[in-house]
Amino acid sequence: MDKNYWITTDPIDVQAAINQVVRPEAGAISTFIGTVREFTKDKRTLYLEYQAYASMAEKKMLQIGTEIEAKWKDTQTAIVHRIGRLDISDVAVVIAVSTPHRNDAFEASRYAIERIKEIVPIWKKEHWEDGTSWIGDQKEQISYEKKIPSKEEMNNG
Amino acid sequence: MDKNYWITTDPIDVQAAINQVVRPEAGAISTFIGTVREFTKDKRTLYLEYQAYASMAEKKMLQIGTEIEAKWKDTQTAIVHRIGRLDISDVAVVIAVSTPHRNDAFEASRYAIERIKEIVPIWKKEHWEDGTSWIGDQKEQISYEKKIPSKEEMNNG
Amino acid sequence: MVDLLFFAELQESVGKEKISVEAAGMTVQELKNTYLRKYDIQNTENVMVAINEEYVTDNSILVDGDVVAFIPPVSGG
């Protein structure tokens, strides 16, 4: 698997993901870091548990990087997702995208996190104060009609 | 000066800026990292030199953070800018914004970099292969009519 | 034989990460009908299926040696 896309059970080193995309042609790096939030409205999370179909997840993260390269000129992307038990404020995901100019970097990293929530086989189990549940909303607060990736999305591996 | 906004002559530790905004209420951190790009079109940069009116620059970076807090609910921002000589791929600026939800994080960090290029007294001198020049375009490729901050912008310190 | 992988709440319903079954020639839809219903899994229309790590449609046909993953709505990030 491409070294820029990986699943890990260890704490994520943000700088390691950034280092994968630093290069002389780039002037801008946008990163997105997803951390474990304690409260969702008034519901309190004690910790999270992430599970992945790791080999496929790495493939799908690579696919997202390939989609980004096709959409925005001269980008380089790294994505790392942690699995296992994560406590409050632990880093669950880091996306880093480098581009020559900054607007593309912002758009591409935003695209990456949306796509992760659509096609990467990783699941989050919330351990609340009052029980547990696997979270199934692919896009959190947004409700989408389309639950299954389009044919194009599925074959674009 | 607030510890979240600082000018330094030392190499920037990206993680240090991120650490300033990690908190249990946040689930998303967007960072923007500006690095020294080697080529601008076909012009080759050997190195850059940044100069700042440091005390005012820190004040203006704090002002940007305050503007962000007013525009996006429950954000926390850190901005660090390096000055002095910077070589290719060195980090010139890091912006980190944490928010409960990701869309605000992206929008706020994008806002921050645009505002830095408008109101923070820092100047970049390009050392090209064939000479030097102070760069005066506040917003790079975008040309703006307005060269002077509005009265509101000026007084919002 | 075909390997079936279960994740997240499906894994908990089935009580196993993986089972091996004789399913060559079956469609994905038939496989869902047989094995997800067996474990009382509802909302099977929300479950995506991957064969050998690529998403497939419900009318795809299985061959011996395939690895089939049942993928409930993902929630990474």
Next chain:
Amino acid sequence: MVDLLFFAELQESVGKEKISVEAAGMTVQELKNTYLRKYDIQNTENVMVAINEEYVTDNSILVDGDVVAFIPPVSGG
């Protein structure tokens, strides 16, 4: 006395980071006319001015002890 600070290309034109002058009572515009033109600085309309680290307009009036910064178009980031 009023301190005048010069940055970037202005600092190179003036040859100094700072000079102290008698300027209490002058407007910023008068200060620009006097001290920027003295050093052959063109495009003075692109030069912003800060007094005591806050941007001001050209009709602001200086008082003794002010620190005035001439700020050419910024290019941080």
